[in-house]
Amino acid sequence: xxxxxxxxxxxxxxxxxxxxxxxxxxxxxxxxxxxxxxxxxxxxxxxxxxxxxxxxxxxxxxxxxxxxxxxxxxxxxxxxxxxxxxxxxxxxxxxxxxxxxxxxxxxxxxxxxxxxxxxxxxxxxxxxxxxxxxxxxxxxxxxxxxxxxxxxxxxxxxxxxxxxxxxxxxxxxxxxxxxxxxxxxxxxxxxxxxxxxxxxxx
Amino acid sequence: xxxxxxxxxxxxxxxxxxxxxxxxxxxxxxxxxxxxxxxxxxxxxxxxxxxxxxxxxxxxxxxxxxxxxxxxxxxxxxxxxxxxxxxxxxxxxxxxxxxxxxxxxxxxxxxxxxxxxxxxxxxxxxxxxxxxxxxxxxxxxxxxxxxxxxxxxxxxxxxxxxxxxxxxxxxxxxxxxxxxxxxxxxxxxxxxxxxxxxxxxxxxxxxxxxxxxxxxxxxxxxxxxxxxxxxxxxxxxxxxxxxxx
Numbered sequence: 256x257x258x259x260x261x262x263x264x265x266x267x268x269x270x271x272x273x274x275x276x277x278x279x280x281x282x283x284x285x286x287x288x289x290x291x292x293x294x295x296x297x298x299x300x301x302x303x304x305x306x307x308x309x310x311x312x313x314x315x316x317x318x319x320x321x322x323x324x325x326x327x328x329x330x331x332x333x334x335x336x337x338x339x340x341x342x343x344x345x346x347x348x349x350x351x352x353x354x355x356x357x358x359x360x361x362x363x364x365x366x367x368x369x370x371x372x373x374x375x376x377x378x379x380x381x382x383x384x385x386x387x388x389x390x391x392x393x394x395x396x397x398x399x400x401x402x403x404x405x406x407x408x409x410x411x412x413x414x415x416x417x418x419x420x421x422x423x424x425x426x427x428x429x430x431x432x433x434x435x436x437x438x439x440x441x442x443x444x445x446x447x448x449x450x451x452x453x454x455x456x457x
Numbered sequence: 458x459x460x461x462x463x464x465x466x467x468x469x470x471x472x473x474x475x476x477x478x479x480x481x482x483x484x485x486x487x488x489x490x491x492x493x494x495x496x497x498x499x500x501x502x503x504x505x506x507x508x509x510x511x512x513x514x515x516x517x518x519x520x521x522x523x524x525x526x527x528x529x530x531x532x533x534x535x536x537x538x539x540x541x542x543x544x545x546x547x548x549x550x551x552x553x554x555x556x557x558x559x560x561x562x563x564x565x566x567x568x569x570x571x572x573x574x575x576x577x578x579x580x581x582x583x584x585x586x587x588x589x590x591x592x593x594x595x596x597x598x599x600x601x602x603x604x605x606x607x608x609x610x611x612x613x614x615x616x617x618x619x620x621x622x623x624x625x626x627x628x629x630x631x632x633x634x635x636x637x638x639x640x641x642x643x644x645x646x647x648x649x650x651x652x653x654x655x656x657x658x659x660x661x662x663x664x665x666x667x668x669x670x671x672x673x674x675x676x677x678x679x680x681x682x683x684x685x686x687x688x689x690x691x692x693x694x695x696x697x698x699x700x701x702x
Contacts, residue, residue: 391510395511412512
């Protein structure tokens with residue numbers, strides 16, 4: 256991805272070398288969280304890496320506008336924005352792939368005809384390491400992005416409601432209700448997958 | 458409480474956001490409802506799976522690529538004089554200047570060995586010019602005063618025509634970081650440059666003979682002056698000249 260840069264304003268007081276160091280000190284600790292969020296939004300490891308890179312570069316450029324030692328919600332907001340822009344570009348450009356095709360069941364290729372035609376771009380295969388949890392992760396992957404992200408921020412990142420609200424740019428009440436619905440939806444999808452697994456295993 | 462409501466509350470209540478009464482109502486329902494108990498159990502198991510397995514570590518390539526990308530962006534973004542490469546260049550230039558200055562001050566009182574290259578160069582260069590002299594006279598009473606105001610010392614000037622070393626004239630030169638007197642003698646067809654400059658009084662007169670590149674160099678000190686005689690003349694005859702000066 257290429258990024259356009261504005262020139263540094265001439266009145267900059269702080270030297271750019273110190274800014275870069277301070278940025279790294281505050282932003283690099285959140286690299287795993289940024290990558291996790293990016294991955295679950297775009298469901299591709301390669302794309303997630305590109306997105307995190309672009310997000311961090313944007314964050315560096317905007318770094319003088321942020322205060323406080325904890326820049327995680329601000330940083331994840333940038334990651335989120337870059338990821339959604341990526342998704343909308345992809346949606347506009349390519350064939351739309353149904354959500355169920357974005358992952359493959361644990362025991363091999365899908366035999367229920369839900370695989371896309373061979374000349375479509377192939378869906379990203381989720382590489383899931385832990386056997387027992389693969390169904391839970393498959394359920395997560397099958398959710399709409401808004402549900403996925405709130406679950407990742409809450410269940411995986413253990414962020415507070417207030418921080419999640421800041422990251423999503425949504426009111427606190429919206430976050431709580433969305434989280435509740437996302438959990439219910441997660442379980443529903445999980446039940447479907449379990450049932451499918453049971454069917455295929457037989 | 459209906460199961461539907463209970464399940465909604467279970468999804469919300471996990472974070473402890475229910476009021477005390479609602480929480481109690483939910484507990485009462487769950488105690489008596491197996492389906493809802495399973496639901497709650499599954500819900501917690503799913504959340505635990507996500508917590509344990511959905512978190513990813515940034516791959517090492519990402520860290521490396523990010524570092525490089527930040528460097529590149531920083532280079533584009535910095536004002537010119539703050540760019541690392543320019544600062545490096547300026548630092549190197551400063552070091553070069555310091556080392557030149559250090560070497561220059563060192564050469565002012567340099568032992569003879571360091572002046573030999575300069576002396577030889579000055580000698581050869583003088584032969585490449587239209588004339589190796591600025592004042593043409595073999596009369597020491599003409600040449601010696603000519604150096605007044607040109608060098609800050611009084612050089613030793615002798616016409617040695619009677620001894621086979623005619624004085625051709627004198628020249629102002631620049632060696633070892635200072636203005637020096639250059640006397641040009643001839644021996645047969647050989648040109649001899651004798652460079653003279655003041656030197657701190659030394660305990661004893663030092664003499665050194667050097668032969669390099671077909672040239673002979675002879676250096677000595679006497680009476681607070683450093684002498685360098687250089688020529689393509691052989692060293693023995695150069696030593697004769699020294700004895701005469």
